[in-house]
Amino acid sequence: INYANAEFTQSAPSIRQCPPDTGAEVAFAGRSNAGKSSAINALTSNHKLARTSKTPGRTQLINFFQLTETQRLVDLPGYGYAKVPLKMKQEWERNLSEYLRERQCLKGMILLMDTRHPMQEFDTTMLNWAIGAEMPVHILLTKADKLKKGPAQATLLALRKQLKEAEVDDLVTVQLFSSLKKTGIDQLVKQLNLWLAL
Numbered sequence: 001i002n003y004a005n006a007e008f009t010q011s012a013p014s015i016r017q018c019p020p021d022t023g024a025e026v027a028f029a030g031r032s033n034a035g036k037s038s039a040i041n042a043l044t045s046n047h048k049l050a051r052t053s054k055t056p057g058r059t060q061l062i063n064f065f066q067l068t069e070t071q072r073l074v075d076l077p078g079y080g081y082a083k084v085p086l087k088m089k090q091e092w093e094r095n096l097s098e099y100l101r102e103r104q105c106l107k108g109m110i111l112l113m114d115t116r117h118p119m120q121e122f123d124t125t126m127l128n129w130a131i132g133a134e135m136p137v138h139i140l141l142t143k144a145d146k147l148k149k150g151p152a153q154a155t156l157l158a159l160r161k162q163l164k165e166a167e168v169d170d171l172v173t174v175q176l177f178s179s180l181k182k183t184g185i186d187q188l189v190k191q192l193n194l195w196l197a198l
């Protein structure tokens with residue numbers, strides 16, 4: 001798959017208005033400001049593809065990016081954004097868990113967390129939903145450039161240990177990533193290629 005061919009196709013305000021459930025797609029999820037849109041841009045070498053912002057909550061719609069006729073990437077709105085009304089938040093959470101359970105073409109989820117504070121409350125909820133739905137998850141510890149090599153590596157190893165102890169390391173994998181320094185892209189591509197293979 002040539003990720004540089006990615007093209008924005010559509011935005012959907014809710015899971016119900018997604019494109020037809022055919023082919024294969026991978027969704028990028030994570031807290032607001034975790035770096036989802038930046039990661040999609042780094043992956044596709046297109047800094048204008050997904051809108052990024054210093055202000056959390058920039059992506060409020062589900063955005064679809066076509067790779068080929070049958071393969072897609074999905075940029076999900078960030079969760080845990082304080083300024084979103086509680087009702088909307090609960091509605092979105094219900095939507096998201098339904099999407100994980102019912103979307104047949106969804107082959108895996110890329111879950112992004114800032115390396116400096118991984119596994120916040122809703123990250124754990126998200127991970128548990130995915131595990132409950134037997135949906136494979138690949139965690140990107142983002143903004144790894146903000147930490148020195150030692151502490152970044154320590155965070156990676158601690159999380160791997162935690163996943164192993166919870167006996168979910170067959171379903172959940174994890175790597176370091178930096179959109180700024182373009183590190184970890186090869187590893188991400190390998191995972192996406194496996195999931196998107198038809």
Ligand code: GTP
Pocket residue numbers: 030031032033034035036037038039051052053054055056057058059060076077078079142143144145146177178179180181
């Ligand atoms: P929402 O759309 O609000 O959910 O956020 P998002 O997860 O899409 O985050 P986005 O990609 O917009 O990035 C948020 C901020 O983090 C921006 O200011 C980015 O420039 C910055 N950022 C993203 N990735 C990196 C990275 O690898 N390193 C550094 N240093 N900053 C980054």
Ligand code: MG
Pocket residue numbers: 036037038051052058059075078
């Ligand atoms: Mg975004």
